[in-house]
Amino acid sequence: MPSAGFVLSIHVRPHFPPKPTPTAVPIYEYIAADPEKSCRICSKGFELMRPMDRPPLEHCHLCKNPVKKLVSQVNTPKVTKPLSVSDAKSKGFTIMKRRDKGVYEKL
Numbered sequence: 001m002p003s004a005g006f007v008l009s010i011h012v013r014p015h016f017p018p019k020p021t022p023t024a025v026p027i028y029e030y031i032a033a034d035p036e037k038s039c040r041i042c043s044k045g046f047e048l049m050r051p052m053d054r055p056p057l058e059h060c061h062l063c064k065n066p067v068k069k070l071v072s073q074v075n076t077p078k079v080t081k082p083l084s085v086s087d088a089k090s091k092g093f094t095i096m097k098r099r100d101k102g103v104y105e106k107l
């Protein structure tokens with residue numbers, strides 16, 4: 001018969017130290033879902049610093065009209081998609097893949 005202690009150890013997560021606070025609070029951009037009905041702040045869009053654990057803002061605080069979140073251009077580093085081998089080849093790159101020690105194979 002399994003000991004109670006063993007069963008518990010599966011279900012109870014070890015107590016991790018709290019996550020370090022992110023240094024940068026993400027900045028979200030919002031814009032009115034319907035600019036016609038919205039105030040001049042949200043009809044042009046506004047930025048909001050908001051901790052990541054908060055639910056997204058749904059309504060403008062000023063005019064209470066619905067807003068939608070834009071992809072932030074301020075705080076999101078542009079992540080370029082890594083080239084796939086076929087993409088790179090089509091652009092004239094020679095793709096070398098590392099085999100064993102210092103041995104490269106042309107693909």
Ligand SMILES: [Zn+2]
Pocket residue numbers: 038039040041042043060061062063064065
């Ligand atoms: Zn508004």
